[in-house]
Amino acid sequence: MSAMPWPVDPPALRKLGESHEAVVERDLLATLDPLGRRGRVWIAGLASVVGCALVAWIYQLVHGLRVTDMGNVVSWGTYMTNFVFFIGISHAGTLISAILRVTDAGWRRPITRMAEAITCIALLVGASMVVIDMGRPDRALNLLLHGRFQSPILWDLVSVTTYLTGSFFYLYVAMIPDMPLLAKHAREHGRSPRLVRMYEILSLGYRESPEHRRLLARALGAMAVIIIPVAISVHTVVSWVFGMTLRPGWHSTIFGPYFVIGAIFSGTAALITAMVIFRKAYHLEAYLRPEHFHKLSKILLALSLLYAYFTLSEYLTTWYGGTEIDVRLLALLAGNGTVGAVFWLWATFGLFVPIGLLLFPSKRSMGSIMTASILINIGMWVKRYLIIVPTLETPFIPAQNAGITPHYFPSLIECTITAGAFAGFVLLYILFSRIFPILSIWETAEELEEVEHATVRAPVKMPGRAMPAALPLLLVAVGLSVLSPWTTARAQAPAAPASTTHIDLKRTTEDKEEMLVATVTANGRPVAGAVVVFSVLRKFGTMALGEDQTLSDGTAAVKYPHGLPGDSHGEQTFSIEVRSPPALAVPPVQVILGGAEPVRITPVEVPRALWSTRVPLALVGTIMALLLCVWSTYGFVVSQLVAMYRLPKEG
Amino acid sequence: MYMTIQRRQFLKAGMVVAGGAAAGMLTRSHAATDESTKSSGRPAGEATLALTAEGDLVLASAPSGASSHASDEARRGVPGKKWVMVIDLAACDGCGKCSAACSKSHFVPADREYLRIFKMQDSADTAPYWLPRPCFHCDNPPCARVCPVGATFKRDDGIVLIDNERCIGCRFCMAACPFTARSFNWSRPDNSPAAEAKGYSPEWGYPRRVGTAEKCDFCADMAREGKLPHCSGTCPMGAIYFGDENEDAVTNSKGDTVQLSKLLRDRAGFRYMEDLGTQPRVHYLPPADRRYPAPGERGANTLNASKGATQR
Incomplete structure (x- = not known):
């Protein structure tokens, strides 16, 4: 006191x-x-x-x-x-x-x-x-x-x-x-x-x-x-x-x-x-x-x-x-x-x-x-x-x-x-x-x-x-209801063009290198000298992969785009177009091929983070x-x- | 149509009180179902109110709570996607058409811009360049960290959005954003009839509400439909690429679709102020070998001089 x-x-x-x-x-x-x-x-x-x-x-x-x-x-x-x-x-x-x-x-x-x-x-x-x-x-x-x-x-x-x-x-x-x-x-x-x-x-x-x-x-x-x-x-x-x-x-x-x-x-x-x-x-x-x-x-x-x-x-x-x-x-x-x-x-x-x-x-x-x-x-x-x-x-x-x-x-x-x-x-x-x-x-x-x-x-x-x-x-407990499964809209090949030109797409290995091979046939016969443009579909456009002229067997090839993800099943939609000769030109044909690296989708679970809706437990x-x-x-x-x-x- | 507007006004009038919340939620979800079935003739925006995903009728979660909130879909984003933007500083000539297109499509008032173009010069010895700055939609967003009510949130597809039906207008997000990407509705907004008619979703951010924050939304509704954002789709130089990081591809207004990882690797892509650790979803390509007159050079664009008077 x-x-x-x-x-x-x-x-x-x-x-x-x-x-x-x-x-x-x-x-x-x-x-x-x-x-x-x-x-x-x-x-x-x-x-x-x-x-x-x-x-x-x-x-x-x-x-x-x-x-x-x-x-x-x-x-x-x-x-x-x-x-x-x-x-x-x-x-x-x-x-x-x-x-x-x-x-x-x-x-x-x-x-x-x-x-x-x-x-x-x-x-x-x-x-x-x-x-x-x-x-x-x-x-x-x-x-x-x-x-x-x-x-x-x-x-x-x-x-x-x-x-x-x-x-x-x-x-x-x-x-x-x-x-x-x-x-x-x-x-x-x-x-x-x-x-x-x-x-x-x-x-x-x-x-x-x-x-x-x-x-x-x-x-x-x-x-x-x-x-x-x-x-x-x-x-x-x-x-x-x-x-x-x-x-x-x-x-x-x-x-x-x-x-x-x-x-x-x-x-x-x-x-x-x-x-x-x-x-x-x-x-x-x-x-x-x-x-x-x-x-x-x-x-x-x-x-x-x-x-x-x-x-x-x-x-x-x-x-x-x-x-x-x-x-x-x-x-x-x-x-x-x-x-x-x-x-x-x-x-x-x-x-x-x-x-x-x-x-x-x-x-x-x-x-x-x-x-x-x-x-x-x-x-x-x-x-x-x-x-x-x-x-x-x-x-x-x-x-x-x-x-x-x-x-x-x-x-x-x-x-x-x-x-x-x-x-x-x-x-x-x-x-x-x-x-x-x-x-x-x-x-x-x-x-x-x-x-x-x-x-x-x-x-x-x-x-x-x-x-x-x-x-x-x-x-606020954010109830995360189950996501409705997302399915990528698969591009369907459009109805075959009126032309008799036909395009076939394969993935093959030539000289240890994976290639994307398109075979162009007209009326059942291979077409030589046709310019084929290869591309692959993405969300907002088509990504060009390259172009090639068909050989005598009607095949044209570009390198397979390694490392480019496909959809969740590893499928990719390629778009193939024959640009010349004009007589054979066809609008792009879309072909779905499997075997690509499936898309890596980061888990949708919301982490406990400062920015997220879920609060860190320690905090x-x-x-x-x-x-x-x-x-x-x-x-x-x-x-x-x-x-x-x-x-x-x-x- | 008449029914919808009436219901919205009803909600707006604040008549939905907590007391009737449970009953109200039930009746509201039924109402939404009815609407979605007869919504065919209505503008596109109404469809999201009916909570459809890719044409599927997913009505499992109606707008929740007593007050109206962003639908689950708008809060979660497009599943499996990671939207990403790449801005080529070597191609940007500062014309401002991106910003104008953005402002027009979002009915942005004159006192603000979602996408702002800055005239930059890093040091006296380096060349000036134009820096278009949208919202960076950071993966570690400082704005979403500090929001006290979760009105600004980060979706699974990477987009950071604002729910102006929940925002309390504290403006902490504006103080927290190091890039000044946010704007505020300081006065009562003058929403155009078109904006009113579309109805609100955080994915497009209008009709505006007084006392709430807003910003670039990466045109979330456009991306959902596979369309480029307005800025990207408009750029006459093809300088703004947009795409899905999961797909490893970005596309610009010229229709060039390029591999994202390769583009960033080959062109030495960088993110603005990486040292702040916000992890932006917007990458820049350095202004090397520019294809335009730099700011201040002959024939270069100039900033809109009237901006200073109207924008603060």
Whole structure:
């Protein structure tokens, strides 16, 4: 447990002789008081931006994605940038809350809930961005009906769903001890009975008792541990949407960790920004104190250095290696054009300036930390844009070679929807803070109990009761019904020509060489000096084999086409034509001869491959095993909550 | 005819809900049988809806699922075939007739091309040449790998197709294709009456649907009938060969049918960007001893300059 003198009680309240807990309770519940005029104006403003975005989305649904500036070359843009950005922001909750909880850092207490709420809300907004980017959102159900586990999008779907579920659990479990307080507070302040009822239901009958505490600690401990790998997997998988392609700038082995670090980096910056705003808006100066900002700023500094390191290793190796396509990408990304200017602006103001602001402890102030955080937030959006768009502008075969100039700049609709996403994020965050105190009351108060009465950390055990992986994992079993046997349409010899000329075809061996011998007879007598053209039928035409003049015995011969496959029975249709003399000329006669090498038809069984309809077993097995681990832990957490609910009620 | 259209509109209206799926499937397969028996007077395209293979009535598998999907036949391809294309870069003069014929027959809107001609020059010291790029129908297709719903799929006969009745429009395939071979229906398509009348199959890709991806389909329906794809059949230089790899023969518009293995061996055939490992089904013959003015030379063709304005 931290021995920090925390929280420092507001001196004015101290005088009244109130207990610490009472002060904390009152201060933090005060954040739920009805909003003033300014607050209401803010909410109305944000809601109208969200409304505009909804109208823009409906417009897009009606007219198709043509209303964006995306095209067949640059086929992803702002929406995907938003998706990566918001999923990145969602990592705030994991780092601060889970890592600090697992490492038992006492100072985390007033900020965990803010972080966890960012996670949940950012995930909702981020997931909605994918739906907005889809050409056919009405077919989203196909992901369940026909989902292919070979696609990183399915990995995304599964991991984001798992993360979202886990984040809501995690946020909720940590809120349970506040629920009875909230119910009491709402009742006393004459709030709607429905709200009171909701708090009561959510409290699961929690009260301060050793048994309740023990169950809560176990649930929270398990959640804090499991949510860390889940969060890492989420942003790894998001990076793999890009990393698994063959595109320059995307197909990078460090993309997983690069994105994870970037996510935690932007998430921490978002958390600091939120703390600054709420501190001022809800007068929480006594709780969100400079030392919190200082501690977080150290984490932010470490992350910004890490991000700079990853950026350097990514681009330096690409540049030094200097393959043609990489050089072309870097020329666009860091060159003289607009994109290059944006890149260097990002590197300066999104990375170096924040590092400078955070580097020297003596120079670190609330103002500089806040400036750094906001710059990082903007910068990380820009960076995601710089990851997505320039790569798409650099296809292997330059579009310029076909007279096409790839270009992309967010359209008005895209800007409106993006503004709506940000406004929606802030709005949901404010609304959350209107219903639940944004600072955890019980955890903040807990810090005051200086005694060894500290909570016993739940031993992190794997659950005794496994819950079936509940995700709707629908694998499309492609029933391969038996192919109807294919029979090559055998060319039939056309009806004998009216002429009396007759052609006979044989395959013989002369001087150890296999020959195709045609015998031309007219009125039963061999014809000498006739030019015979040999060819063999293929699907789209006749392949010439050669021509020969008949000898006195009426035979003409060409080499037998060795190695040329026949049909499945080894039969081939030859086409024989007598071209001259004109008197004897006959249209091509088709003759079927056997004995050719039968066509080699590759087995029709669909392999288990990344591209096929059948999923490789190792892949689906790994995914299922990971899901089972995570969801059974969720099951364990639920079992603890159920046990809590079943404990004897007070009174 | 009237019945068919009515049924299609019925489906289009999204009235077939999952609840009635089982019953619906039964009635639908019966309906298909009835139609196929009286389909003689209808356009050729309707025949595939009746699921006939080479004239045999194979109605074992009607379109499955509650939503309409590509028939099994269109998903599996022509049994025993492995379609392959060879493009002779020494013969291509960049005239663009292949692309025009393709666009015309597929009703391709002006903002895209299935077959795009690039003006290439590998280095300053090497001669420029034209590179016609259809879809490569890779044997290890990056697009089919990443498709989350199996809307793009590889058939047994080698063709990679898109089912625009299943596509969710995520455009991952477009990002994954290293050759930018795919296009997207960004706006609501303006399907011609002819396109509407033929009815949809992934084998020809129209009528188009908004918010779905599309690309060169190797003229899967033409190959089935033993006809060369439009690009190959049109090329005035005979530069585009098409055939069946199993038969070891390819044919061009001049009627030259040549042994595939011999052609590739003798002319040093190669596949574009072999190092990416996608294993294209389109081979190129190097632009050695060209029989045309190279790009930039006197009398050479030029790219359509208006493209830049309409295509992105």
